Amino acid sequence: MKIYLVLLLLSALLFGEEKNLNELLSEYREAGELFNETKELKNGHVTIFSRADLDKMQAYTLNDVLKTIKLFTLMSTKLGMSTLVKSPYSEKVISSVKVFINSYEVTSLTDGTGLTQFGRMGLNFIDHIEVYQVSNAIAFSGEPGTMVIKLHTKDPSRENATVAQTSIDSRGGSKAQVIEAKSFDEYTYLANLDISNYNSHEHKIADGSELSRDGQRGQFYVNLAKKNDFKVEIGSAIEKDNLFSGFGKSIDDGEFYTKNYYAQFTKYFDNDIKVILNTSYETVDLTNSDNIGFALQDNSISNLLEAKSGSQTHNAILEKRIEHNDHNLLFGTQLKVRSFFLDKLKSNGVNKELVIGPKDLNIYMFYFEDEYSINSNNTLTLGAKIDIYDNHLTPSSTENILRVGYLSNLSDTTSLRAFIQKGYFYPLFAETTFSPLYFTNPNLESAKSTATKIELEQKIDNLILTVGGGGAKSKDSISFNPIRKTYVTNPDSNTFGQYYINTTYRFDADNKIIAEYFRTYKEDSKYSPDNGALLQLYNRIGKFDIYNELIYRSSYVGVYNQKINTGLDYTAGAIYHYNKKLNLKIKGENLFDRASQIGMNELKIAPYDRRAIFTVEYTF
Amino acid sequence: MKAVIGVLFLIVLAFASDHTHAAKAEILEKIFANISMKKEFIIWSDDKELIEEFDKKRTFTTTTICKDATLIILENKKNIDKTCSEKPVFVLDYTLLKEVPQSFGAIFWKKGRPNIVIIAPRAKAQSIIISDKLNDYIEDKIW
Numbered sequence: 001m002k003i004y005l006v007l008l009l010l011s012a013l014l015f016g017e018e019k020n021l022n023e024l025l026s027e028y029r030e031a032g033e034l035f036n037e038t039k040e041l042k043n044g045h046v047t048i049f050s051r052a053d054l055d056k057m058q059a060y061t062l063n064d065v066l067k068t069i070k071l072f073t074l075m076s077t078k079l080g081m082s083t084l085v086k087s088p089y090s091e092k093v094i095s096s097v098k099v100f101i102n103s104y105e106v107t108s109l110t111d112g113t114g115l116t117q118f119g120r121m122g123l124n125f126i127d128h129i130e131v132y133q134v135s136n137a138i139a140f141s142g143e144p145g146t147m148v149i150k151l152h153t154k155d156p157s158r159e160n161a162t163v164a165q166t167s168i169d170s171r172g173g174s175k176a177q178v179i180e181a182k183s184f185d186e187y188t189y190l191a192n193l194d195i196s197n198y199n200s201h202e203h204k205i206a207d208g209s210e211l212s213r214d215g216q217r218g219q220f221y222v223n224l225a226k227k228n229d230f231k232v233e234i235g236s237a238i239e240k241d242n243l244f245s246g247f248g249k250s251i252d253d254g255e256f257y258t259k260n261y262y263a264q265f266t267k268y269f270d271n272d273i274k275v276i277l278n279t280s281y282e283t284v285d286l287t288n289s290d291n292i293g294f295a296l297q298d299n300s301i302s303n304l305l306e307a308k309s310g311s312q313t314h315n316a317i318l319e320k321r322i323e324h325n326d327h328n329l330l331f332g333t334q335l336k337v338r339s340f341f342l343d344k345l346k347s348n349g350v351n352k353e354l355v356i357g358p359k360d361l362n363i364y365m366f367y368f369e370d371e372y373s374i375n376s377n378n379t380l381t382l383g384a385k386i387d388i389y390d391n392h393l394t395p396s397s398t399e400n401i402l403r404v405g406y407l408s409n410l411s412d413t414t415s416l417r418a419f420i421q422k423g424y425f426y427p428l429f430a431e432t433t434f435s436p437l438y439f440t441n442p443n444l445e446s447a448k449s450t451a452t453k454i455e456l457e458q459k460i461d462n463l464i465l466t467v468g469g470g471g472a473k474s475k476d477s478i479s480f481n482p483i484r485k486t487y488v489t490n491p492d493s494n495t496f497g498q499y500y501i502n503t504t505y506r507f508d509a510d511n512k513i514i515a516e517y518f519r520t521y522k523e524d525s526k527y528s529p530d531n532g533a534l535l536q537l538y539n540r541i542g543k544f545d546i547y548n549e550l551i552y553r554s555s556y557v558g559v560y561n562q563k564i565n566t567g568l569d570y571t572a573g574a575i576y577h578y579n580k581k582l583n584l585k586i587k588g589e590n591l592f593d594r595a596s597q598i599g600m601n602e603l604k605i606a607p608y609d610r611r612a613i614f615t616v617e618y619t620f
Numbered sequence: 621m622k623a624v625i626g627v628l629f630l631i632v633l634a635f636a637s638d639h640t641h642a643a644k645a646e647i648l649e650k651i652f653a654n655i656s657m658k659k660e661f662i663i664w665s666d667d668k669e670l671i672e673e674f675d676k677k678r679t680f681t682t683t684t685i686c687k688d689a690t691l692i693i694l695e696n697k698k699n700i701d702k703t704c705s706e707k708p709v710f711v712l713d714y715t716l717l718k719e720v721p722q723s724f725g726a727i728f729w730k731k732g733r734p735n736i737v738i739i740a741p742r743a744k745a746q747s748i749i750i751s752d753k754l755n756d757y758i759e760d761k762i763w
Contacts, residue, residue, distance in 0.1 A: 021651070025733070158729040159729075159731060159732060160729065161731050
């Protein structure tokens with residue numbers, strides 16, 4: 001408590017004088033932050049990265065934000081990208097993390113989750129990010145996820161600018177971004193172009209082969225909207241990367257080339273009806289040349305694998321809201337149609353025929369939620385959802401979700417948020433349909449889970465103290481059986497527990513400090529950090545914005561029995577606001593070169609290197 | 621107890637919205653405290669929440685009749701009466717500086733942040749004196 005008394009005193013000394021106009025402008029900016037309009041406390045325990053936070057953090061890519069999320073660790077994958085690994089599970093357990101751009105769910109059928117392929121997504125067009133843990137599997141569309149990351153695009157009426165930004169980094173990487181966002185009468189538009197070239201440290205393995213994850217990425221996003229009427233969004237991303245480790249143990253050469261396109265139309269009708277239609281198309285070209293070779297599902301050895309695959313997804317969502325007395329009712333239905341195609345599969349230059357599971361999947365979803373206001377301080381949310389999966393090959397399956405949420409303002413300064421969710425996780429594409437390395441299992445059934453979490457928030461003057469915890473029990477989880485070389489259902493149940501504590505001290509609208517700690521418990525083995533901490537310091541001093549971040553992750557023993565040391569990732573950045581049009585930025589990432597690692601091909605690999613980034617931003 | 625609808629989201633939204641109007645009003649008070657005109661400040665605005673904030677604090681005299689005002693705070697060009705078109709105007713949208721010839725200053729959003737600009741020649745033409753404390757926000761022309 002002493003530390004907070006000191007902070008209070010400092011705050012009073014530093015900021016006790018009459019506020020000047022710049023301070024008032026910062027308060028106005030803070031009061032008008034868009035997350036105030038979009039965050040929904042009933043949808044889970046939420047962490048907000050506001051526009052001002054993202055600006056000060058110099059968060060150029062989604063990974064810059066993902067690495068700070070509690071209860072997860074950002075880790076490198078064998079194909080050169082990165083993914084969030086849930087503590088203390090193994091990286092082999094694919095987390096059901098869902099990423100949305102506004103109301104569009106970023107997914108990749110070939111990957112099971114959009115997270116892996118979109119970690120390098122540029123955030124230039126994003127205003128703020130909401131991370132929902134024990135997220136609402138009913139009100140958020142699509143299949144259920146344990147965590148939902150919502151990226152909200154910038155509001156053109158708040159932008160009114162054309163901004164160009166270019167960066168170079170100490171590893172020879174570069175980035176160029178241009179955004180234009182304007183409003184005219186009732187209409188608004190936003191267009192963003194982002195081109196990146198990234199270079200990373202090349203890791204050498206014992207036989208002399210090198211692991212490289214260098215690559216290029218281009219992305220485009222545009223939206224046109226009329227307030228309370230409609231919104232049209234079009235996005236595309238093209239990324240070409242070196243394959244890093246690839247599937248084998250001695251990579252010779254390899255490339256991962258993905259193209260992803262989507263379009264979404266949202267229409268708001270007067271009678272609280274919302275319709276969302278979207279379509280997406282992706283292709284993935286993969287080439288993997290390996291000196292030793294690796295075994296395919298038919299046990300043949302491939303020294304050169306070439307595959308070209310892709311998928312299409314179409315979605316239609318219809319939602320109706322009804323306010324009746326103290327009830328706010330949501331009725332919704334969604335149809336999702338997904339199909340997979342494999343255009344090319346060659347091993348050692350010869351066409352290869354491998355076993356492929358169901359290529360099509362239709363999901364019919366029906367959901368209902370009642371947000372009941374018991375009184376002005378207590379809200380009870382009850383929701384139910386039925387999802388019917390039909391893959392046209394195996395018998396269809398019907399899954400259901402039940403959710404109860406309770407929000408309470410215990411006093412003016414104390415609030416409580418509790419959720420219980422009983423649901424399921426449908427097997428991923430990589431488990432049911434296609435992998436060149438192992439047999440997929442189209443007969444897998446969904447894993448079942450029940451999660452319970454509670455969070456208590458206490459405000460003491462400028463300090464917000466949040467304590468949360470809970471657990472989850474799952475059964476029929478899906479795991480890989482190396483003897484049968486396929487995924488199987490594990491009938492055993494397992495339990496998982498966690499707690500966390502977060503303190504945020506706000507000096508004023510431009511200065512704050514966040515300290516956070518979490519610990520997780522799992523009854524059997526642990527294959528990733530089971531505890532971690534985060535320290536963030538956001539400051540403004542004169543014309544400088546300054547940011548400091550320290551991420552701690554505990555040591556652990558990985559699935560290949562490699563001892564991984566404690567991770568300590570320090571990031572620091574400064575922005576100099578030279579004038580109204582020009583900003584100069586410098587940022588150092590992973591400055592101690594000790595970010596949490598993962599074992600791979602007898603090496604220990606961090607998801608990102610130590611590097612310095614210099615950026616110039618100009619507003620036209 | 622019709623629709624207390626404690627949808628927390630709406631409460632939060634309303635709370636945030638109140639803060640926004642109060643913060644905007646405080647900024648305008650600070651600006652007007654540092655400018656002087658020949659006449660007493662009597663403010664008319666089409667932003668009703670802003671007028672409510674001024675009335676709460678009683679910093680300025682406000683009016684609901686545009687022609688009685690000595691200073692207009694304008695959000696939407698369509699809302700200004702022709703009889704008031706010669707009065708000094710402070711706008712809440714940068715594009716209005718181009719469209720309303722009598723406007724001499726603006727508070728507006730750009731790049732996700734609120735900004736202030738005061739166009740010195742326009743202020744001078746209307747005999748509005750700007751304090752040195754506002755020097756950081758003075759421009760000679762519209763961008």
